[in-house]
Amino acid sequence: MPDLPFALWIALAGVLGLLVGSFLNVVILRLPERMAADWRREAHDVLELEADTTPLPPGIVREPSHCPQCKHPLSASDNIPLFGWLLLRGRCRYCKAKISIQYPLVELLSGVLSAVIVWKFGPSWAALAGLALTWTLIALSGIDFRTQLLPDQLTFPLLWLGLLLALLPMFVTAPSAIIGAAIGYLSLWSVYWVFKLLTGKEGMGHGDFKLLAALGAWMGPVSLLPMILLSSLIGALLGGILIALRKHEREIPIPFGPFIAAAGWVWFVAGDGLLQGYMQLTGLR
Template sequence: MAELPLWAWIAAAAVLGLLVGSFLNVVILRLPERMTAMWRQEARDVLELDAEEAPLPPGIVREPSHCPHCKHPLSAMDNIPLFGWLLLRGRCRYCKTPISIQYPLVELLSGVLSAIIVWKFGPTWPALAGLVFTWMLIALSGIDFRTQYLPDQLTYPFLWIGLLLSLLPMFVLPTSAILGAAIGYLSLWSVYWLFKLLTGKEGMGYGDFKLLAALGAWMGPTALLPVILLSSLVGALLGGGLILLRKHQREVPMPFGPFIAVAGWFWFVAGDWLLQSYLQITGLR
């Protein structure tokens, strides 16, 4: 079998990304609802209250895809990533309710970013790890954007995968991975408590600490400062833009996790280039 050219691998990654993006939509929508229902159930058990008769929300894997409004199961044609939404013109085939633009956006984002990862690393094991890195960040960003949750069910595996990959090593050595995870967590933890002591308010959640710790485990401690600076810049630009457009009220909290994820992915892919460009511009190299 002749070796495939790079463009073929990139195209395959894009198609795989579209398919995985469809699954990521399920994770983004169903995992928080499932978590909330289980928390409520556990709380009733602790308080020794009668269990709720309502069934748990659909799981991530077993229950087939269906319209959130009319609950009608979707056909295979409706489930085609990106193109299914276009063919349906953004409306449910059965009840004609508008389908959220989130579905095609997540699928398209997953496809494009997956293709970029393979273009960056080629058909290698680091590319496979990079795809997992990308898909995790998309799922976490989507959940945080919708619910302001960064669930432990995703942040902890993300962290442990980064630590385990350092044993190979793949991106960083074990020492760098451990230091990156510890410094990443403690840096935002310190900012959280300093802000809370000064203002009496919570500026971010513990999920943000865990997400930055996971990025530190994947990329080492040297990536943390650029990621924090980039995420602050992205947050200021997007947050300021939304406030100016009056699509987001000043007093309403804005999730910080998606900004950390965007900065982390960008540094993962282009960090070396950005650092070299900075050194050349400043004359430090």
């Protein structure tokens, strides 16, 4: 790595995070649409129906950014992360339609969390891996929040990357990563089936199992219980607030993936400190 001041590395990570955050918005919006289009075409093939001739939604990489309402291509200045939205005052330059606040929020979140990762790990390969984890968790959270989906296209690569990094090892050893992935999946899988047998309802999606398995591969089995407890606490608090404010109907399920992702990221960055603080608070050694 080039010999640069540490503060400059953090600043560069923040700028890179802003740029990547702009791309993550594209992934959050377009990946579910492409998945739905692929499912429709596969269903037509399986059912031996007439071929689906509906045009495919925009791709993630090739098609340029455009206004969701008027479809007008965006200029380079409109695409400046965070500042483009602020300069436009949250409205399309061409049709004046409102631009979702999701765009600057995702970019800002990506920038801040990327800077924190480099602050934590320094300019290292561990920081590069941490950035990949961070960006994937942001994309998964955004997609799950919007569509209640956690795509295999993101959870599986995250799982395999965690297992491969354990071969070095980078964060945990290979046995710890394998056990963490297995327990992470089976723990939520068991909760899912117990809840379904008792109530006849599905309490969570299968993507939640895969996401926790991926985080288990990155951080090992010791991290799983704190992550589950922390994600449950965050989910209960935010869910209660949304219901109290009547911005979310009780019958509509609240996606659990963003809470798992948030808890996983917090433990990835501050797990050791949190564990030590808990042991000191309880008098454990």
